[in-house]
Structures are given as C-alpha cells and as structure tokens.
Amino acid sequence: MNFLSHYYFERHNPDHNIVIGVVLPDFVKNAHKDWNLNPQKEAHLFLDNPHHQSLLCGWERHLEVDKLFHSSDFFITRTATLKQLLLPSLQSGPVKPFFLAHIGLELMLDHLLTIEGRININRFYEQLQQANTPELQSFLNLAGIKDLDHFLRFLNNFISSRYLLSYQKIENITYALNRICMRLWENPFQEEQLEQLTEILLLFRGQLQKDYLSIFKEIESKL
Template sequence: MNFLSHYYFDKFNADANLVMGIVLPDLIKNASKQANLYPQKNENLFTSNTDHEGLLHGWKKHLAVDVLFHSSDFFLEKTAILKQLIIPTVVETPIRPSFLAHIGLELLLDHLLVEHRLINVNGFYTSLSEVKRESLKEFLILCKFNDTAIFFKFLESFISSKYLLSYQKIENISYALNRICMRLWPISLTDLQLHELTKQLLIFKQILEKDFIKIFEEIEEKLRML
C-alpha cells in the first residue's frame, strides 16, 4: 500500500511518532534505495524511549498491513484486471505490466481515499511535522542508518511539497507511474502513451470504486486479531 492507504488505519491516532512509523519504511526507500532497515528484529533497542516505541509500533504495523494487502484476493484480482487494461500501452516497452498494475492499484487507492474524503491529507502532513527530529534521528542511527542528512532533506521536501495532494488528478498518477518506471527502465512513456495510460486508469477507477473500501475493512478486521 502507498502512504495514504497506510495512514487510513491510524487517521485518528494522536501519536505522531506512530503515524511517522507507519510510512517510515517507504520514506526510507524513497530517500535511499540501498537502505535496508530491520528494527523489528532488535526491539529491545527501542524500549527505553517512548518516541522510539511509537516509531517501532508504526513500522511493525506497516509491515503487517503490506503482508495482508499483498496476500489478499483483492490484490490479486484487481492487479490482474488493471494489468490487462494497460498491456497495450506498454507492449513495446521493457516495462512489466504486472509491476505497473501493482503500483497503479496502490496509487489509485490513495486517490479514492482522498476523493471520498475518508482521510485528511493535511492532517497526515501535520502529524509528520510534529515528530521530534532528534528522536527520529536517534531511531535511524539505532537502526544503523547513517545517511540521516539525506533522509531529512528528503523528508522535509516530502512534507513541504504535499505531493500526495496531486494524486487527486488521475493524469498526475500516470505521471508518477512513469517517473517510478524510469527508475527501473531507461525509457520514458511518450505523451501519447501517458494519455492512453490515463484513459485506462480512469476505466479501472470505475471498476475499483465499486468495492475498494472492502480491502480496508478486511485489513482492519485482521489487524484487530493480531
């Protein structure tokens, strides 16, 4: 799941550290592609500090939500539908339609949460802003992540730009998907291909919108049992 979909499960949580924790794995990966952190394997390192405990709790919840989402029938069914829709758009490119369908589904779920006013995006950014930077830095260092300057530069840009608000427009999702693909394959979709991708995403949105909330309800129920 993407940032806002993870936030959905804690949209009313007053613990800013937990909110940061639920998106921290993805923030780290965006800031430094080589980073591999496993704080859940050394939980004893974080038990003496309440800020660190909140970050760890959020981190573990992120991992749990991703496992539940990616193993769900919903994920398999929806990515299969989207994959078939976008194959003609990328057929003459090295881009894997399955990859594009995976990320496309996640971004569209964020889009629908915002469109249906099921989350407050500004509230999400406010929570991230409230986290004590020194506590977060200490947490990262305990995780043996030393590129903290690079991370905080990315984090402050992520917060100040409020980029996730751009997902309210489907054409911006197409643009974001193209940028993500460019990190893996040395090509860019043409304007015509981006237009076609947007058209297929709009078709898929109509399908997804009918029952998208079910995956959130399903995951929420399973989280209660963990």
Template sequence: MRHLDYIYGMNFLSHYYFEQQSSSPEMVLGTVLPDLLKNANKNWSIHPEKKADLFDQTQTSAILQGWKRHLEVDRIFHLAPFFNQKMQELKNLLISILTESPVRPSFLAHIGVELLLDHLLIAHEKINVSKFYEKLDTVNEDALTDFLKLCAIDDVNHFFKFYQSFKSSRYLLSYQKLENIAYALQRICMRLWEHPFTEKTNYQLISILEFYKTQLEVDFMVIFEEIENKLN
C-alpha cells in the same frame, strides 16, 4: 523539484488510513517510514522489528510500533485475493498499450492499483491529506534521530534533508487528480527504463486509469475493511 522523483509510487496514504485516529505523530511516522527510508536511499535496508529491545523510549517505541504496523498491513494487503484480482484486471487492460514498451504490465498494474486506492481514499474523503502532513510536522525529531541511529543509518543528515523536502512539497495532495497518478507511474518507470512510454502511451494510460477507477471505486473499501479486521 528533484526530490519529488523519489516519492512517486509509494502508497503512503493507504498506510495512513489505518492510523489516522492515532494521537501519536511518531506512530503515524512509523507507518510510512519504511518507504521514506527506501526512497531517501535505496541501499538502506534495516529491520528494527528484529531489535525491538533497543527502542525502549516512549517515542522511539511508538515509531517502531508504526513500523511494525506498516509491515503487517503490507503482508495482509499483498496476500489478499482482492489485491490479486484487481491487479489482474488492470494488467489485462494495460497489456495492449505496452506491446512496444519495456515496462511489464504486471509491474505497472501492481503500482497502479496501489496509487488508485490512495486516490480513491482522497476522492471519497476517507482521509485528510493535510492532517497527515500536520501530524508529521509535530513528530519529535530528536526521537526520530535516535531511532535512525539505533538502526545504524549512516547518514542521518541526508535522510532529514529528504524528509523535510517530502513534508514541504505536500506532493501527496496532488493525488486528488488522476492525471497526477499517471504521471507518478511514468516517473517510477523512468527510474527503471530510460524510455518507458511514448507520448501516445501516456495518453492511453490516463484513459485506462480513468476507466478502471470507475470499476475499482465500486468496492475499493473492501480491502481496507478486511485489513482493519485482521489488524484488530
């Protein structure tokens, strides 16, 4: 399905980890909404956190609260020594298979670490992906519509078409399998480069991810604990 091309590479599940106990589905949505909007239309660039006074209704305020949490989690994560160390380790493994590829090892390593973290959260039962979708299914869509209009989104219908596809596909359940992480990385690169990988490179990528997963798995929860401590 074509809509699946949009959702590869976003670490939705790592963001959900921090809000999985929330009783507000609108706040849960807010934590992944920046990436949903980015994928629905790459030209949409909004900053509702700069206009917080507009979101005075309970549910639009909850969406904004989730949005702010997303920004804060991203900020802490990308500045963390843990992330930079893990990205460098994976980059070093990828360099040898990308010598004839236009893909930058640092770019692939950045996204690769993020998606491996999503995979490990599932593998170690730190999150329940089905419950994530169940919460999205109970979001008040009128409140979401109001939020988007307050953000001056010019085509709310287009967003909802994408959003419904995102929910109905349940694609993130596929992150349980490592080969789907490799496929996701390939699709991301295909959005930027016409022929990013050869068939041989694809197989090598899966092997590297399988190898590096075992290293990352040893202490992957460190970054989630660090972020959680700084959020609280």
C-alpha cells in the same frame, strides 16, 4: 500499499510517532532505494525510549498491513484486472505489466481515498511535521541508517511539497507512475503511452470505486 492507504489505518491516531512510523519504511526506500533497515529485528534497542517504541510500533504496523494486503484476494484479482487493461498499451517499451499493475493499484487506492475525502491529507502532513524530531533521528541512527542528513533532506522536502495533495487528479497518478518507472528504466513510456495510461486508469477507477473500501475493512478487521 502506498502512503495515504497506510495512513488510513491511523487516521484517528493522535500519536504522531506511530503515524510517521507507518510510512517510515517507504520513506527510507524512497530516500535511497538501496537502504534496507529492519529495526523490528532489533526491537530491544528501542525499549528504553517511549518515542522509539511508538515509531517501532508504526513500522511494524506497516509491515503487517503490507503482508495482509499482498496476500489478499483483492490484491490478486485487482492487479490481474489492471494488468489486462494495461497489456495492449505496453506492447513496446521496457515496463513490466505486472509491476505497473501492482503500483498502479496502490496509487489508485490513494487517489480514491483522496477524492472521496476518506482521509485528511493536511492533518497527515501536520503529524509528520510533529514527528520530525531528534527522537526520530536517534531512532534512525539506532536502526542503522547510512546517511541521516540525506534522509532528513528527503523528509523535509516531502513535508514542504505537500505532493500528495496532487493525487486528487488522475493525470497526476499517471505522472507518479512514470516517475517511479523512471527509477528503473530510462524513458519508460512514450507520450502516447502516457495518454493511454491515464485513460486506462479512468476506466479502472470506475471498476475499483464500487468496492475498494472492502480491502481496508478486511485489513482493519485483522489488525
């Protein structure tokens, strides 16, 4: 799941350290694709600090939600549906249909939560800012982050940009998918393919919107 979908499960949680913790694994990967932290395997390092314990709790919640999501029938069936919709437009180019369907589904869930007002994005950013503290830095140092300054630049830019507010527009989901694919492939899409992608996402949204909340309810019942 993506940022806002992870936040959905903590949308009423007043503990800002847990809130940032549930998106921290993705923040680390977005800051540097080669970073691979596993603080959950060294839990004893964080026992003496309640802020660290909350951050670790959020981190572990992220891993559990992703595990439940990726093993669900919802994920399997909806990625298969989106893949079939995408195939005609991906006959040329390097992008793998299943990869695009996977991340496309996740971004569309964020999009639907946004346009239906299921979450308060500004509150999410407020809690991220509240959690941007020396305790977060010491947690990351203990977790073995390679370059803390680089990560903090990423985090501060993420918070200040309020980029997730743009997810209200479907064309910005296309833009986000293109940017993600550009990390893996040079020139992943032709302009015509991007236009087709927006049309496909609109069609998929109509199908997905009917029951997308079912996956959130399913996961919530298992946490």
